[in-house]
Amino acid sequence: MTQEQLNTLGKTLWGIADSLRGSMNADDFRDYMLSFLFLRYLSDNYEETAAAELGADYPVFGDENKRTPLAVWYDDNGNDINKVIISYVDHTGKEKSIVLNKDDESNWTSDNDDIHVNRATGVIIIPADKLKAGKSVDAIISIETSTISGSLSATPSVEATKEGGISITPAPDLMEFEKLMRRKMHYVLKPNYLWSHIAEQARVQNIELLKTLNKAFKYIENESFDSNFQGLFSEINLESEKLGKDYHSRNKKLSTIIQEIADGIAEFNTDSDTLGDAYEYLIGQFAAGSGKKAGEFYTPQPMSTILSRIVTLDSQDPTLGKRDKLNKVLDFACGSGSLLLNVRQQMGKNGIGKLYGQENNITTYNLARMNMLLHGVKDTEFDIYHGDTLKNEWHILNERNPAKKTVFDAIVANPPFSLRWKPVDTTSDDFRFKGYGVAPKSAADFAFLLHGFHYLADNGTMAIILPHGVLFRGGAEERIRTKLLKDGHIDTVIGLPANLFYSTGIPVCILVLKKCKKSDDVLFINASHKDNFKPGKRQNELEAKHIDKIIDTYQNRSEEARYSQRVSMDKIEEHGFNLNITRYISTAEAEKQIxxxxxxxxxxxxxxxxxxxxxxxxxxxxxxxxxxxx
Incomplete structure (x- = not known):
């Protein structure tokens, strides 16, 4: 798909979102829209792989048949079960199993005299006195629908099934197929939870649509993946009155939304990269249209590209170009994950070992996990943690033994600017801040910086976006800045223009840090001049030529009047370790000669x-x- 087609797809989806959300808050509607796009991606990939694996056995039929091919295949190979195994725990605590077979006349027979089998329907009743202690009601098991009721619950679920000690083992063909898909795709989707099935329900406004969506989301969270994706859709309230006052009106609204999305993207080639890029486009549009607060979770692509291109270059000698491999990459305030994905894009799919991210906002945390999967990152290739970075609750980062400390080859971050935080008396003993000091309560900027820097590998590079205040503010921040400079850890200071972000209009800077750097000076780049960005009505923009100039200057450590300057530590010390860029690079234009x-x-x-x-x-x-x- 060309960039023009991708832009058209993004605008089409945004148009759908803008027209359908009505009076609903943009942030709320975003969660529905992006979740449906995510489901579409999982389904398309799954069906494409299933078709390739099943080959000639994959059903093919015309448009008149509205069922999904996988549903037909499941019926032919799974629901028409000839043999099934029921496992349960009996009243003595022993594990028992029942083997049922379907004879030539399609009647069910059992090898266990303790149970009652309806030979025609395959409904089995295990008497209560034969079940696990504490069960007082018979367990009624339906082979045809794979449900269990009675002693478990009125509306059985997977959790209840496991809790009751009873499980239904599918037909061997289905088991092998799903094992294969789990190896290939790292996840499994049942036919009724595929986007194509749900879109068809939406087209005919099936009254069961809302129930199907609820089941699909729960299945994806709890069963689709080997990894734990619990709470992935926790912010999607399908019972919300924002969708409608009653079940029928909510079902109708969801039918309209899903049908519009299905129709809107039907004409586009929606491979994984395309849907991933469309997802990123929508995140950006929602961030731009939702006000400053919503923009905090999204780093605009130009800034994201600058950071990712910097950290992927050789740390000691950037002129050598891009590194061959980054084993671990961290973004400790990852938002929707766009920075991590940009690093992956720079390195290529095989150039990254694993991506690590942390996010405190639950909604954004879920967006990040979906974003990873939507861009083809397998669940084993990333680890996103929900928690407060400053409290350092993530177990992999909370290792106090230096020999066991996790380190990262590249660290990128765009943390909240000047966040108020609550350090306590013991914070000064925190291994992340010890030796540097504690950032003031009024601004956690250096707390975030020191957190990331602690986990940087000796040959790694860290690039972090911060407000300009970190360059010159006094007090505790001055002491931290001075220590970093004296130890030779601040490599480059890049000044950017104002109005680049959705969340703030202030000018910002990028600090590049290294544990071991080759040069003994600091490179200053002033990219805030009007010649170095494209002015806009609401947002200023860094174009490709502006980004290339920044990266080329950083890579070659080149100097240019009123743009870049290498400054010795002696001179920086003369200025009291103040890093205000205008102290070292004059922005005044020379008077015109007359x-x-x-x-x-x-x-x-x-x-x-x-x-x-x-x-x-x-x-x-x-x-x-x-x-x-x-």
């Missing part, structure tokens, strides 16, 4: 023309009998 001789000649010519014009004018005045000009 050629006095040329200007004099121009004035003489103007005077001659004036005299000639006056003479002609006086001739006319004389003819009219009027007084002439002196």
């Amino acid at each position: 050629d006095l001789e040329k200007v004099h000649q121009q004035l003489v010519e103007i005077e001659e023309k004036a005299q000639s014009a006056k003479a002609k004018h006086n001739e006319f005045l004389k003819e009219l009998g009027l007084a002439t000009l002196p």
Whole structure:
């Protein structure tokens, strides 16, 4: 898909979102829209792989058949079960199993005299006195629908099934197929939870649509993946009155939304990269249209690209170009995950070992997990943690033994600017801050920086976006900044123009830090001049040429008047370790040289023309009998 087509797809989806959300808050509608796009992605990939694996066995039929091919295949190979195994725990605590077989006349038979089998329907009743202690009601098990009721619950679920000690083992063909898909795709989706099935329900406004969605979301969270994706859809309230006051109106609203999405993207080639990019486009649009608060979770692509291109270059000698491999990459305030994905894009799919992210906002945390999967990152290739970075609750980062400390080859971050936080008396003993000091309560900027820097590998690079205040503020921040400079850890300071972010209009900077750096000076880049960005009505923009200039300057450590300068530590010390860029790079433009001789000649010519014009004018005045000009 071309960039133009991708932009068209993004605008189409945004148009759908903008027209359908009505009075609903943009943030609320975003969660529905992006979740449906995520379900579409999982389904398309799953069906495509299933078709390839099943080959000639994959059902093919015309448009008149509205069932999904996988549903037909499941019916042919699974629901028409010839053999099934029921496992349960009996009243003595022993594990028991029942083998049922379907004979030539499609009647069910059992090898266990303790149970009652309806030979025609396959409904089995295990008497309560044969079940696990504490069960007082018979367990009624339906083979055809794979449900269990009675001793478990009125509406059985997977959790209840496991809790009751009873499980239904599918037909062997289904088991092998799902094992294969789990190996290939790292997840499994049942036919009724595929987007194509749900979109068809939406098209006919099936009254069961809302129930199907609820079941699908729970299945994906709890069963689809080997990894734990609990709470992935926790912010999606399908019972919300924002969708409608009653079940029928909510079902109708969801039918409309899903049908519009299905129709809107039907004409586009929606491979994984395309849907992933469309997802990113929508996140950006929602961030732009939802006000400053919503923009905090999203780093605009130009800034994201600058950070990712910097950290992927060789740490000691950037002129050598991109590193071959980054084993671990961290973003400790990852938002929707766009920065991590940009690093992955720079390195290629095989150039990254694993992506690590942390996010405190539950909604954004879920967006990040979906975003990873939507871009083809397998669940084993990333780890996103929900928690407060400053409290350092993530067990993999809370290792106090230096020998066991997790370190990262590249760290990128765009943490909340000047966040108020609550350090306590013992915070100064925190291994992340020890030796540097504690950032003030009024601004956690250096707390975030020191958190990330603690986990940076000796040959790694860290790039972090911060407000300009970190460059010159005094007090505790001055002491931290001075220590970092004296230890030779601050490599580059990049000043950016104002109005680049959705969350703030202030100008920001990028600090590049290294544990071991080759040069003994600090490179300053002033990219905030009007010639170095594209002005906009609401947002300023860094174009590709502006980004390339920043990266080229960083990579070659080149100097240019009013743009970049390498500054020695002696000079920085003379300025009291103040890193305000204007102290080292003058933004004043040189006065234009005036050629006095040329200007004099121009004035003489103007005077001659004036005299000639006056003479002609006086001739006319004389003819009219009027007084002439002196």
